[in-house]
Amino acid sequence: MNASDPSRATILIAAENVTDAEQIRKLLAEEFDKVYTTTDEANVAADFERHRPGVLVLAFNSLEKAEGYYLGLYRLCSTVQQTPYRTVIMCREEDVKRVYDLCKTNHFDDYVLFWPMTSDMSRLAMAVHRAQSELAALRDAGPSVAEFAAQARRLAAVEGSLDHQMTRGSRHLAVVSRAMAQAEEGVDTALDGFSRRLIEGVVPDAVTVNNPDALNQEVSRLKHEDIGDRFRAAAESVEPLKQWAAEFKRGFSAHTALVRELNALADSVQPTVLMVDDDELQHKLVARILEGENYRLIFAANGIEALSILRKTRPDVILMDFMMPEMDGIEATRRLKAVPQFARLPVIMITGQSKGGVVIDSMKAGATGFLVKPFERDTLIAKLRQALNGA
Numbered sequence: 173m174n175a176s177d178p179s180r181a182t183i184l185i186a187a188e189n190v191t192d193a194e195q196i197r198k199l200l201a202e203e204f205d206k207v208y209t210t211t212d213e214a215n216v217a218a219d220f221e222r223h224r225p226g227v228l229v230l231a232f233n234s235l236e237k238a239e240g241y242y243l244g245l246y247r248l249c250s251t252v253q254q255t256p257y258r259t260v261i262m263c264r265e266e267d268v269k270r271v272y273d274l275c276k277t278n279h280f281d282d283y284v285l286f287w288p289m290t291s292d293m294s295r296l297a298m299a300v301h302r303a304q305s306e307l308a309a310l311r312d313a314g315p316s317v318a319e320f321a322a323q324a325r326r327l328a329a330v331e332g333s334l335d336h337q338m339t340r341g342s343r344h345l346a347v348v349s350r351a352m353a354q355a356e357e358g359v360d361t362a363l364d365g366f367s368r369r370l371i372e373g374v375v376p377d378a379v380t381v382n383n384p385d386a387l388n389q390e391v392s393r394l395k396h397e398d399i400g401d402r403f404r405a406a407a408e409s410v411e412p413l414k415q416w417a418a419e420f421k422r423g424f425s426a427h428t429a430l431v432r433e434l435n436a437l438a439d440s441v442q443p444t445v446l447m448v449d450d451d452e453l454q455h456k457l458v459a460r461i462l463e464g465e466n467y468r469l470i471f472a473a474n475g476i477e478a479l480s481i482l483r484k485t486r487p488d489v490i491l492m493d494f495m496m497p498e499m500d501g502i503e504a505t506r507r508l509k510a511v512p513q514f515a516r517l518p519v520i521m522i523t524g525q526s527k528g529g530v531v532i533d534s535m536k537a538g539a540t541g542f543l544v545k546p547f548e549r550d551t552l553i554a555k556l557r558q559a560l561n562g563a
Contacts (some may be wrong), residue, residue, distance in 0.1 A: 176477065178434030179308060181206070181225075182207075182208065182224060182226055183207045183208070183225060183226070184208050184209070184210060184219065184220065184227070184228050185197055185200075185209045185229045185231055186205065186210050186216075186231065186241055187209065187210075187211055188211065188233060188237060189233065192231055193210075195297070196209075196231050198297065199293065200297060200300065201353065202297075203297050203475065204300065208223050210223075213241075216241065216244055216245055216376075217245070217248040219251060220249050223324075224257070225262040226301050227257060227260060227303045228259045228298070229260050230259060230260070230264065230280070231258050231260065231262045231286070234264075234267075239279075242280075246249060246476045247476075248500075249509075251327075252479075253479045253483075253507050253508060253511055254511045255509070256307055257307070258281040258282070258303035258307060259281050259282070260281065260283065260284060261274075261282070261283045262296070263283050263284070264285075268285060269498065270282070270405070271283040277483040278483075278484065278485065279480055281306075282299045282302065284299055314414045316525050317431075328528060335421075338421050340416075341417055342414075345410060345413060346514025349407060349414075350411075352403060352407050353407070354402065355403070359399055359403075360395050364391070367391040367462070371387060371388075391455075404442040442466050442467060442561055443556075444468070444469075444470065444487040444488050444494065445469045445487060445489055445490075446472060446481065446485075446489075446490045446491070447469060447471045448471075448472045448473075448492045449471075449493035449496070450473050450496045450497055451491065455494070458491065458552070460547045461552055470485065470487065472498055473498045473534070475496055475498060475503060476497060476498045476499050479499075479504060479508060482508060486513075488516045489517075489519075489556055489559045490517065490519045490520065491522055491543075492504060492519050493522050493523070494524075494530060494534070495524075495525035496521065498559060501522075501534070501537075502533055502537045503532070503537075505538050505539055506538065508538075509538035518541065519540055519541075520540065520541035520543055520544045521534040521539040521542050522544075522545060522547075523542075523544060540548075541555050543555060
């Protein structure tokens, strides 16, 4: 078995009954080489931190006890969200509907009807294999599509800015050319006026002109040869720069179509927004506000549920309520920001309070934005766009 084999991922079986835990451990040990058990309620956090499982099997005698263990794990173990893992819950037949709903809403990842033991003994092993395959895919995942889309939008912005600067540069070069032409005309006019004054005897004490025609010829030569040559050389020195700017703009325009295509694709990307709030009314309000906008909405009722969802779903931005049961928005934000893959995930804190302490605590926890209830539609959309664009 090589080191990259996903079957080497640790499996932790959590149960209240030692015999049940050992029975399941032996079953899985036939295919997997790192299978452990935890049955002591006092060691919930310690056992999880010690083993850092890739698959957590919940084998309790009742669904309520399995849920209690799972909630306690999130309350007691600060590193639980830093460990990528999948949960497989073993349930009784009468709990199947409820467990199905819990899996569908991302509380758990999979379930196995196991009490009493079914004839399909390999069903649990299959669930573990599937969980480990999902983990492998998660480890190999790169940036999200929305992150690529944000970069494409920035590229379009850079293209626009560069085009604007090139246009300004062309105008500046044109201004320089005109200024040099005007300067040459001004010098010619000044020399003509100076020679006229000398001929008219305006400055007899300085110069006496005995031959006006010879003076005019010399001034004409000076304008066209000495001074004119220098102005022409200066004008010619600008020409290569003007030519370079024109060639650069022509070459750059060849890429403009590609940039616009990328931007059009970016606009079609549907970013995922995770709304974390225990108030169903707020869920409906945000869903109504964003209806027709290009967002995919998912919901969590509290911080623990949000952290559970993050194990298998990667949103592009989180709307986090400040006050919630089980785990408030500050603690949930602090925990998810401790996970390297979520460190840059934008979190917009939503609260009914605008006190300075609330804002400071939110920012310290890692929130990148702030919304005070009740908020306007335009404000919410603007905040989401800012977060997605990294503003």
